[in-house]
Amino acid sequence: MNGIWVINAKNWRAITIILVAAFFAAGWIYLERNTMSVFTTESGPQAFYRAETDTKNIALTFNVSWGEERLTPILDALELEGVEQATFFISASWAERYPELAADIHKRGFTIGNHGYQYKNYDTWEQDKVSQDIVRSQQILTELAEEKPALLRPPNGAFNQEVLSIADKQGLSIIHWSVDSKDYQNPGTEAIVHNVLDQTQPGDVILFHASDTVKQTDKALPEIIKGLRDKGYTFSSIEEMMTGADSESSEVQ
Structure with missing residues (x-):
């Protein structure tokens, strides 16, 4: 017993x-x-690209996928201008090559978003391959940047309904943009400034880049930030934009 x-x-x-x-x-x-902030509607997961609001809040976003020279000057420009909210969508393969730079984004208090691992268009891939790429990039970014991303911007901004569903299942919101600075064209500092100031409206998500392909972004940022503030704009996080106002989504064909 x-x-x-x-x-x-x-x-x-x-x-x-x-x-x-x-x-x-x-x-x-x-x-x-x-x-995790998953942007969904009655029709299912959608890509967030702007908030429909009269409040003059906007979000600054930066894509990073290549090189090590341009990121730090851009981070410095944001800090010098007192901008505390910005989102950097970084490629996980880039973060593997430059872990100290990925960590610096986090240390400075900016949000890190997922920009995939392989820089290939998701809308041309099989669903399993897309899912694997997102999982791999999430694991790497969480480890290297000490922050688990809740936001995803697919490489080249390319996605379809299947990609939206895959991201949603992984607890990620796809973030597009409504204003393109076109800084990747290196059209000159003044052209970048005008591209942003002439287009921006309340609720916009503004696209910049912080890869070495852009040569003028860090020089344009101080004038852009000052110009937006003179118009009464404040800088918000993507999460605040998603939850603080009625939002619009990108149409997926």
């Missing part, structure tokens, strides 16, 4: 450990799911 009781006690301790572990796992999953 004592032998049976010893065996049952061991089993009970094992069951208790399993239940406690399951409880904490379930709690972690719940918290993880509820800290």
Whole structure:
């Protein structure tokens, strides 16, 4: 009888450990799911590209996929102008090559978004390949940048309904843009300034780049920031834009 009781006690301790572990796992999953901002509508997941609002809030976003020379001057320009909110969508393969730069974005308090691993258009890939690329990039960015992204901007901004569904299942919101600075064309500092100031309206998401292909963005930013502030704009995070106002989504054909 004592032998049976010893065996049952061991089993009970094992069951208790399993239940406690399951409880904490379930709690972690719940918290993880509820800290992610997935932009969905009655029609299902959509890509966020601007907030429909009269409040003069806007979001600055930067794509990073290549090189090591242009990011730091852009980060410095934002800090010197007192901009505390901006989102950097970084390629995970880039972050592997320059982990100290990825970490610097996080240390300076800016948000890190997922920009994929391989810089290939998702809308041309099989769904399994897209899912694997997103999973891989999430793991790398979480480890290197000490921040688990909740936002995804597919490489080249290319996506379709299948990509939206894949991102949604992984707890990610796809973020597009409504104003293109066209800084990647290197048209000159003044042209970049006018591209932004002439187009921006309340609720806009503005696209910049911080790869080495852009040569004039860091020089244009101070004038852009001053010009936007003179017009009464403030800089918000993407999450604030998504939750603080009625939002518009990108149409997917």
